[in-house]
Amino acid sequence: MSPWRDGLRRLRRYPSALLGALIIVALLATAVYAVVTIPYSEAQRLWRGGDLWQELPVNAGPVWADRLFGGDAPRTLRIPTAAAPIAEEAYEGVRITEQRLTFDFTYSEFPSEINLFLGSSGSDRQPFVRATWITPQGEQIPLDARRIGANERISISQNQTLEGRLGAPPQIGLFSATSAGAGTDQQALEVQQGTYQLLLETVHFAETSELHGELIVYGQVHGWAGTDHQRRDLSVALLWGTPIALAFGLIAAVGTTVTTLIIAAAGVWFRGWVDAVIQRLTEINIILPLLPILVMIGTLYSTSIWLMLGVVVVLGIFSAGIKMYRAMLLPIREAPYITAAQAYGASDLRIILRYMVPRILPVLIPTFVTLIPTYVFLEASLAVLGLGDPILPTWGKILYDAQDQSALYHGFYYWVLSPAALLMLTGLGFALLGFALDRVFNPRLRSL
Amino acid sequence: MRRTTSVSETPGSEKPGSERSIGERPGNPSAGVATATRGTVATGGVEATGTGAVTTGGAATPTAPTYQQPHQPLLTVEALQTHFELRQWGFLRVGSVRAVDGVSFTLDHGESATIVGESGCGKSSLARTLLGLHRPTAGRVTFAGTDLATLRGRALKAYRAAVGYVQQDPYGALPPFMKIRRILEEPLIVHGVGTRRAREERIAAALEEVGLEPAHETWQKFPHQLSGGQQQRVVIARALLLRPKLIIADEPVSMLDASVRAEILELLRTIQRQHRLALLYITHDLSTVRHYAHRAMVMYAGRIVEQGPVERLLDRPHHPYTRALLAALVDPDAANAHQQRPIPAGEPPSLLHPPSGCRFHPRCPAIMVGRCEHFDPEEAHPRPGHRVACWLHSR
Numbered sequence: 001m002s003p004w005r006d007g008l009r010r011l012r013r014y015p016s017a018l019l020g021a022l023i024i025v026a027l028l029a030t031a032v033y034a035v036v037t038i039p040y041s042e043a044q045r046l047w048r049g050g051d052l053w054q055e056l057p058v059n060a061g062p063v064w065a066d067r068l069f070g071g072d073a074p075r076t077l078r079i080p081t082a083a084a085p086i087a088e089e090a091y092e093g094v095r096i097t098e099q100r101l102t103f104d105f106t107y108s109e110f111p112s113e114i115n116l117f118l119g120s121s122g123s124d125r126q127p128f129v130r131a132t133w134i135t136p137q138g139e140q141i142p143l144d145a146r147r148i149g150a151n152e153r154i155s156i157s158q159n160q161t162l163e164g165r166l167g168a169p170p171q172i173g174l175f176s177a178t179s180a181g182a183g184t185d186q187q188a189l190e191v192q193q194g195t196y197q198l199l200l201e202t203v204h205f206a207e208t209s210e211l212h213g214e215l216i217v218y219g220q221v222h223g224w225a226g227t228d229h230q231r232r233d234l235s236v237a238l239l240w241g242t243p244i245a246l247a248f249g250l251i252a253a254v255g256t257t258v259t260t261l262i263i264a265a266a267g268v269w270f271r272g273w274v275d276a277v278i279q280r281l282t283e284i285n286i287i288l289p290l291l292p293i294l295v296m297i298g299t300l301y302s303t304s305i306w307l308m309l310g311v312v313v314v315l316g317i318f319s320a321g322i323k324m325y326r327a328m329l330l331p332i333r334e335a336p337y338i339t340a341a342q343a344y345g346a347s348d349l350r351i352i353l354r355y356m357v358p359r360i361l362p363v364l365i366p367t368f369v370t371l372i373p374t375y376v377f378l379e380a381s382l383a384v385l386g387l388g389d390p391i392l393p394t395w396g397k398i399l400y401d402a403q404d405q406s407a408l409y410h411g412f413y414y415w416v417l418s419p420a421a422l423l424m425l426t427g428l429g430f431a432l433l434g435f436a437l438d439r440v441f442n443p444r445l446r447s448l
Numbered sequence: 449m450r451r452t453t454s455v456s457e458t459p460g461s462e463k464p465g466s467e468r469s470i471g472e473r474p475g476n477p478s479a480g481v482a483t484a485t486r487g488t489v490a491t492g493g494v495e496a497t498g499t500g501a502v503t504t505g506g507a508a509t510p511t512a513p514t515y516q517q518p519h520q521p522l523l524t525v526e527a528l529q530t531h532f533e534l535r536q537w538g539f540l541r542v543g544s545v546r547a548v549d550g551v552s553f554t555l556d557h558g559e560s561a562t563i564v565g566e567s568g569c570g571k572s573s574l575a576r577t578l579l580g581l582h583r584p585t586a587g588r589v590t591f592a593g594t595d596l597a598t599l600r601g602r603a604l605k606a607y608r609a610a611v612g613y614v615q616q617d618p619y620g621a622l623p624p625f626m627k628i629r630r631i632l633e634e635p636l637i638v639h640g641v642g643t644r645r646a647r648e649e650r651i652a653a654a655l656e657e658v659g660l661e662p663a664h665e666t667w668q669k670f671p672h673q674l675s676g677g678q679q680q681r682v683v684i685a686r687a688l689l690l691r692p693k694l695i696i697a698d699e700p701v702s703m704l705d706a707s708v709r710a711e712i713l714e715l716l717r718t719i720q721r722q723h724r725l726a727l728l729y730i731t732h733d734l735s736t737v738r739h740y741a742h743r744a745m746v747m748y749a750g751r752i753v754e755q756g757p758v759e760r761l762l763d764r765p766h767h768p769y770t771r772a773l774l775a776a777l778v779d780p781d782a783a784n785a786h787q788q789r790p791i792p793a794g795e796p797p798s799l800l801h802p803p804s805g806c807r808f809h810p811r812c813p814a815i816m817v818g819r820c821e822h823f824d825p826e827e828a829h830p831r832p833g834h835r836v837a838c839w840l841h842s843r
């Protein structure tokens with residue numbers, strides 16, 4: 001039976017290995033899902049942010065977290081003008097239209113923000129719009145009146161005069177049961193559930209002039225991941241952080257272990273000055289601190305994740321592992337089968353790659369598996385230090401933003417907890433599997 | 449010191465002459481004459497050439513070499529030395545182990561010879577030097593007329609294909625992480641042999657030849673799933689795969705069960721005869737030598753102290769060391785050779801500080817005090833092809 005298959009069979013006796021493998025499979029599935037559903041360029045575009053996120057609330061928590069604790073925080077409501085019937089009256093030179101954007105508000109908590117996006121088209125002469133808020137009781141509250149250009153954003157919740165009239169921020173005042181006078185305790189305000197209307201009365205100055213737009217009543221929760229301070233949906237970064245973290249960890253781990261192993265084998269095989277040079281380089285490299293070097297490169301040169309990866313691999317080649325592999329390879333070098341291979345003419349390269357390296361590969365598997373999360377954490381640490389890749393969404397970048405915006409102070413726990421949980425899950429999965437593999441493939445531990 | 453001078457004279461000054469005479473002068477008598485004027489070492493080479501034709505035939509062996517330039521030996525070893533430098537801290541020379549220290553002999557096409565000697569006398573070092581795995585400190589190995597030291601690249605690779613190697617420890621000789629099929633495919637891949645299919649056919653043929661049938665079952669296995677005897681059969685199959693002219697078998701049965709030793713030796717001999725291979729059979733056990741090889745060489749402390757046709761060497765040994773080895777054999781039958789025989793009293797010599805004069809003198813019962821411990825014995829020739837390095841027989 002092949003030593004590999006034998007090892008895998010023995011691995012099945014460790015439940016922790018199964019759990020670890022399960023976690024890793026789930027992470028891999030997530031990574032594949034992310035890459036398939038959101039193409040790389042799209043992920044970059046989404047994370048760059050801007051207007052494309054304007055219909056999402058700022059710093060909204062995940063829906064499930066709110067519901068889990070019995071909350072009834074509102075989701076975002078979008079009421080487009082296209083859905084509302086238009087009543088039109090024509091006068092001399094002008095047309096007056098009337099539209100009622102109608103929606104039901106059934107939540108027991110206030111929305112976080114109200115924006116009205118309006119735009120006009122069809123004529124150089126901008127139409128004039130008057131917006132009026134109509135509560136379920138029929139009370140009419142004038143909001144704004146102005147000319148509407150091609151694309152306008154009317155931030156109702158930022159309207160200072162309105163806030164003054166209402167005695168509360170508009171998103172609260174407009175939805176509360178009793179119209180609050182100045183000095184009313186805001187905490188005591190109750191949500192008025194029912195059907196609300198936004199009345200848009202428009203004066204068009206041309207036959208072809210048209211109005212279009214959307215009223216957005218922002219919720220306090222969004223999706224399964226929530227949003228950040230730039231309204232970006234965190235699910236993008238959480239999803240895309242998975243393939244990036246795994247790829248970084250995997251490439252760095254493969255890159256360092258394989259090259260380290262091959263270099264150690266070359267030193268053992270050629271002996272003499274080759275070995276001496278490798279040994280000395282290793283000793284020098286061991287005392288060079290990795291993180292400060294990366295910080296230096298990130299600060300002075302570039303924070304591209306691929307550059308960091310390259311530096312990590314290059315600095316990882318002559319790592320302390322060389323000493324360990326060397327000790328393991330020295331007796332193998334003298335194995336008769338190597339002499340036999342030499343005698344039938346196998347080249348140096350073939351002996352190193354085919355006869356020496358495979359011999360200690362099984363011992364290497366656990367080291368390799370436990371090394372992956374180390375590099376995942378390294379990447380996250382760099383991002384938290386502000387040296388994350390500038391264009392890619394990663395878990396570390398979420399943490400950096402969260403810390404930058406004092407997320408915990410403001411109570412946005414989800415912002416910190418979800419990337420942290422993913423990082424820890426990654427560490428846990430690989431560690432569980434790695435330790436079990438160690439017991440299976442490392443003969444010294446197996447006998448314990 | 450004395451020893452070094454006597455040996456180092458030869459390679460420098462006398463080689464070219466001796467080589468030409470081996471390669472181009474078919475007339476044995478003239479070669480013999482030329483020999484007389486040469487040093488001890490070169491003599492060996494030429495004398496043995498004569499032996500190959502004359503003595504081997506006389507020994508009534510059916511496989512006397514009858515093809516291809518009968519007068520050029522397949523393998524000529526002249527004054528070969530392999531010393532291992534001992535260094536401290538990687539550079540400080542603290543001495544050298546004289547594992548092979550002036551060995552000369554020849555081997556003809558299809559001829560089998562055996563090298564007998566106690567463990568640690570340098571047999572494996574000699575084998576590995578002949579295989580080109582150690583660079584000789586001095587001396588020369590000529591294979592089919594070409595100096596081994598001049599081989600590079602393709603020619604060296606061709607040499608490696610022409611010489612098969614069977615090692616002592618069959619399990620160690622097979623990479624434990626490869627299946628038999630892969631193990632046997634490796635040499636063929638290295639030498640760029642044919643398609644995968646052609647290679648498989650060759651592997652199957654080789655496995656059948658060494659008696660591991662059916663091949664398709666055997667090659668699915670890993671080495672540890674085979675018995676010691678079967679493992680050694682695989683090693684022999686691997687040595688055969690590249691169709692060698694010479695097989696060097698370094699104690700091929702010493703690590704095997706007594707019960708399978710005879711059959712493995714028999715297999716080697718059958719293969720040697722069928723393929724008309726030259727065979728260099730190395731052993732520490734004199735009891736396996738009779739009936740086995742054409743010629744025997746007795747090695748002691750890095751040197752060959754006596755060599756000659758097997759029957760003659762065993763029946764009329766001249767060197768005190770050969771005699772002692774024979775005396776220690778209770779039953780000279782190879783089939784019963786299941787234990788290591790006691791060896792003459794005394795310690796095997798240190799190769800780091802070999803004894804002066806005759807290296808056997810500290811243990812020799814016939815020592816001639818005043819001569820043996822000071823002077824290297826000159827080679828004597830009691831019969832053509834029989835050479836002894838002992839003062840008892842010189843002059």
Ligand SMILES: Nc1ncnc2c1ncn2[C@@H]1O[C@H](COP(=O)(O)OP(=O)(O)O)[C@@H](O)[C@H]1O
Nearest residue numbers: 532545547566567568569570571572573574799
């Ligand atoms: N690569 C080497 N480096 C240093 N010493 C060696 C090496 N190979 C063999 N020797 C020494 O050479 C001597 C002869 O060894 P070896 O050729 O294996 O003898 P044998 O095969 O007859 O038992 C031993 O003393 C051994 O320690």
Ligand code: SF4
Nearest residue numbers: 806809812820838839
């Ligand atoms: S030379 Fe002297 S010591 Fe050496 S074997 Fe002959 S008799 Fe013994």
Ligand SMILES: [Mg+2]
Nearest residue numbers: 571572698699
């Ligand atoms: Mg040996």
